[in-house]
Amino acid sequence: MSDSTLSHQPQNPGVSPDLGEQHDVTELHAALLREKPEPKEGFEPLNLWLVALTGGLLFWGGYYLANFSGRFEASEYSEFPRGKATVAAPAETPEQKTLRIGAQLYVNCAACHLADGTGNPALNIPPLAGSDWVVAEGANRIIRIVLHGLNGPVKVNGQVWQGNAMNPWRKTAENPSGLTDEETAAVLSYVRNSWGNKASFVTTDEVKAVSEATKDRSDAWTEAELLQVPLKGGADAPAPAALDLAGLKGQLEKLSADDRKKLLETLQAK
Numbered sequence: 518m519s520d521s522t523l524s525h526q527p528q529n530p531g532v533s534p535d536l537g538e539q540h541d542v543t544e545l546h547a548a549l550l551r552e553k554p555e556p557k558e559g560f561e562p563l564n565l566w567l568v569a570l571t572g573g574l575l576f577w578g579g580y581y582l583a584n585f586s587g588r589f590e591a592s593e594y595s596e597f598p599r600g601k602a603t604v605a606a607p608a609e610t611p612e613q614k615t616l617r618i619g620a621q622l623y624v625n626c627a628a629c630h631l632a633d634g635t636g637n638p639a640l641n642i643p644p645l646a647g648s649d650w651v652v653a654e655g656a657n658r659i660i661r662i663v664l665h666g667l668n669g670p671v672k673v674n675g676q677v678w679q680g681n682a683m684n685p686w687r688k689t690a691e692n693p694s695g696l697t698d699e700e701t702a703a704v705l706s707y708v709r710n711s712w713g714n715k716a717s718f719v720t721t722d723e724v725k726a727v728s729e730a731t732k733d734r735s736d737a738w739t740e741a742e743l744l745q746v747p748l749k750g751g752a753d754a755p756a757p758a759a760l761d762l763a764g765l766k767g768q769l770e771k772l773s774a775d776d777r778k779k780l781l782e783t784l785q786a787k
């Protein structure tokens with residue numbers, strides 16, 4: 518083996534590396550200059566444009582979510598949202614609204630007359646369900662009962678109740694937790710149309726008129742006094758509708774001959 522084979526010289530006979538003068542140094546170094554050092558992790562300075570771009574994107578993303586996320590509800594943009602009624606509930610009628618408010622106010626009465634209006638015999642509290650006072654043709658008397666209260670014996674559906682009294686509900690300076698005219702109308706409308714009761718609604722104007730006509734009163738009513746009050750109409754109520762002569766004739770014809778005679782006699786006596 519020759520020396521040249523043993524040494525780690527390029528197999529380039531006649532050229533010795535020591536004779537580098539033959540090579541262009543600049544050319545040799547160019548390779549070194551071309552190669553960049555291996556990148557390594559560390560605290561490299563960040564590109565400021567990248568920082569600005571990332572910040573801008575984050576800001577835009579937040580803005581977009583805040584405005585268009587639909588409160589993060591999956592069904593927000595669904596045409597037929599799950600778990601929600603697809604048909605809008607029909608709007609509440611004025612009557613339904615009155616009954617709803619009346620029902621809420623009835624908790625005041627339920628303390629005594631009970632939630633189902635059956636009254637409380639153990640405490641001498643008469644029923645409202647089916648009561649002839651409650652479903653009477655007009656509300657003149659029951660408006661007075663609620664405004665000022667009721668005391669003494671009272672006959673409800675033929676049964677006499679006594680030993681307990683009902684408190685006044687009219688809202689006054691002394692009774693600030695009472696009911697306004699509007700609330701009295703609502704609660705009486707509810708009472709007149711619950712638990713099988715069926716009677717006309719009580720209007721705020723009706724209550725106002727009675728309230729005005731009895732504003733100086735502070736005592737509770739007695740049954741005898743209330744029976745003097747016409748069920749409907751009266752000076753403080755709107756004028757009654759014109760007489761329906763044909764209807765009246767029909768009703769008179771239904772009377773027995775005896776009753777008709779008696780009626781005519783009383784009318785002639787006046």
Ligand code: HEC
Nearest residue numbers: 626629642643644648650667668669671678679681682683
């Ligand atoms: C503190 C208990 C009490 C409360 C509260 C009360 N009542 Fe009464 N109510 C009575 C009593 C007792 C009578 C019977 C009074 C009597 O015997 O003279 C009565 C009688 C009545 C009557 C006439 C009799 C009948 O049974 O139909 C009506 C109508 C009535 N109450 C409605 C109401 C309404 C409406 C409310 C709520 C705004 C109400 N009451 C709240 C105790 C109460």
